[in-house]
Amino acid sequence: MLDDVLDDLLELTVVGSFTRIGYAIRRRLHDWKTFGPDALRGTTVLVTGPTSGLGRAATDEIAALGARVILVGRNVDKLTGVADELRERHHENRFPIVEADLGSLASIRAAAERILAAEDRLDALVDNAGAIFPERHVGPDGIEASLALLAVGPFALTARVLPLLEGTPGSRVIGVTSGGMYTQALDLDDLQWERSATEYSGAKAYARAKRAQVTLAREWARRTAPGGVRFNVMHPGWADTPGLAEMLPGFHRFMGPVLRTPAEGIDTLVWLVADPDAGLPDGRLFLDRRERPFDRIPSTRVDANDRRRLWEAIVDLAGVPDPRPSPDPAGR
Numbered sequence: 001m002l003d004d005v006l007d008d009l010l011e012l013t014v015v016g017s018f019t020r021i022g023y024a025i026r027r028r029l030h031d032w033k034t035f036g037p038d039a040l041r042g043t044t045v046l047v048t049g050p051t052s053g054l055g056r057a058a059t060d061e062i063a064a065l066g067a068r069v070i071l072v073g074r075n076v077d078k079l080t081g082v083a084d085e086l087r088e089r090h091h092e093n094r095f096p097i098v099e100a101d102l103g104s105l106a107s108i109r110a111a112a113e114r115i116l117a118a119e120d121r122l123d124a125l126v127d128n129a130g131a132i133f134p135e136r137h138v139g140p141d142g143i144e145a146s147l148a149l150l151a152v153g154p155f156a157l158t159a160r161v162l163p164l165l166e167g168t169p170g171s172r173v174i175g176v177t178s179g180g181m182y183t184q185a186l187d188l189d190d191l192q193w194e195r196s197a198t199e200y201s202g203a204k205a206y207a208r209a210k211r212a213q214v215t216l217a218r219e220w221a222r223r224t225a226p227g228g229v230r231f232n233v234m235h236p237g238w239a240d241t242p243g244l245a246e247m248l249p250g251f252h253r254f255m256g257p258v259l260r261t262p263a264e265g266i267d268t269l270v271w272l273v274a275d276p277d278a279g280l281p282d283g284r285l286f287l288d289r290r291e292r293p294f295d296r297i298p299s300t301r302v303d304a305n306d307r308r309r310l311w312e313a314i315v316d317l318a319g320v321p322d323p324r325p326s327p328d329p330a331g332r
Helices: 001-011 020-030 053-064 076-090 104-120 143-168 179-183 202-223 242-247 247-260 268-276 306-319
Strands: 046-047 067-074 097-099 124-125 173-176 230-234 284-289 290-292
Touching: 001 020, 020 124, 046 053, 046 143, 053 067, 053 076, 053 124, 053 173, 053 242, 067 076, 076 097, 097 104, 104 143, 124 143, 124 268, 143 173, 143 202, 143 306, 173 202, 173 268, 179 202, 179 268, 202 230, 202 242, 202 306, 230 268, 242 247
Parallel strands: 046 067, 046 124, 067 097, 124 173, 173 230, 230 284
Antiparallel strands: 284 290
């Protein structure tokens, strides 16, 4: 179809695709489905990093569709503020808070235990929390901070709440990734920048950890039986958030006029949560409600063997039993 051809051409431009230009054009091209105020009524959605930026925008949109939203973050005061605002806006008490530092395995374990004890279903887990660390340092578990927060921690949380997800028909896990991951290859022999510490770059470490996040989502999908929990990732494009302004001020100033709003950035995320048919088959990367390539540079490609190696390394670092032993050693 002509619409698809135009969309593909727009994707090749990168700048046109990732900015609000791409969002506006695709929304008109494809006549996107809208969701009513009760589209998620009766469901429970967990959002990490829900107090600002993309996480806050996603939380607001998902809450507006009627979902019970579990707010997971490390700052109790901020979480409480968001929950209070949502309760006042919607006149309902369906926004529990759970304190958790996604860079700490002990904190994740305690949070997961609390969630398992309090909830009887989990329809979606949104892996959104993130940060860029200007200098290399290790977290409380001795894991490089970017890898801990963006890959190991979310993996551990998902593994620990997996019984809730498996007990909820149609459940899904959705990772919020970054366009920066396209620029970096995984170094499976130096995931934590130990040998290359003198070359450490916060932006590169962030991008590599996001590349790991995307790779793990593909492997989760491969190891999960059809009809089980659905695993996908989405790319928000370049959105105007406080985090972007703080971490990449030059880029933020230069691209400011065409950056997406947070609401535009998380539209695909909300679609993946709210539409029962979205994200099938799973193990895919989406931007503007359409599947996109995992790789743009041949040297960054991750093959099936590398995905298995990464999975095994993350299982070891996360300190959890392997939640999905490989059903097919040959991969796919």
